Amino acid sequence: MRLDGGKTISIFVCTIDPKCFPMQMKSYLRFLTLFFAATLGLVGCGPAADKSEKKTRIICTTGMVSDLVKQVVGNDAVVNHVIPSGLDPHTYKPTPQDVSEIMSADIVVYSGIGLEAKLEEILDNYGKQEGHTVFSLGAALPDSALIYVENGHSVDPHFWFDLELWSLATTQVEMQLSEQMPDFQAVFKERARQYKDSLQDLKGWAQTQLSQIPADQRVLVTVHDAFSYFGQSFEIEVRGLLGISPELDAGVQDVSSLVDFLVENEIRAVFVEESLPTRTMEAVVAGCQTYGHKVLLGEKLYADNVGAEGTPQDTYIGMVKHNIQTIVSALK
């Protein structure tokens, strides 16, 4: 399907700390973007391929965003994502192949509000090009629903663990894609409705499961601060060893204060994450043992991305179910 008169939508939220984004990296991304933009421009001068018979190509950043888009478009578009499962989206650096995929897509969808920090310059450049559509799920959420950290200077990008916000993101995907692919408006609306019903069912199931955890154990300790929306939604206290972006290693002071907290509150379990190293949390468990307090190192949680394709966690719903079962079985 051709995107005739496709409107360029560029929503860009920059929360990158310049210290975490060296100049060499910026120059490299600028070079890649300009190179591929120039290449596509040259291709555009030749005999254009007939796009009318082709399906719309949608490129997403993470597998989670890709899953949401697929729920709405079904087989009516070709949907792929660039950040592989198991890799951390906060620190993921795009390859030339990723840039090529993004620059040649009809529509690009990303999670945004600071999650894909190293990709945002490319996404911004893509959005400025005529006929390209790019939108961020997080940027369209009501500001009042977002959690601000660091004295209000940064927004926490992990909104997907509030199922109501994921449902709002579903509506946004449906509306944005219906605008770009108007022939499919009715079917997109129906699929989005069904998916939002599934999210409501998932929320009810999650609440029932989490109610098995005793009141004094309703504390979720993870490697980085990815679960604040989850905690707010399900009334569970959350503690992360690292901040909202896991770029820095935990210091001795961070480990020591977390050990004190776990011992004082007799918390029974802590959790590691699929896309992050486990060594710092292992140090926390060892630290608790020196005080005679045994802490279980729980199974890996999926924080910033879905699981590998073919696993039960390769969808958003599968990922949330895995996390809930893992948390409940360790803390109940």
Ligand SMILES: [Zn+2]
């Ligand atoms: Zn994260």
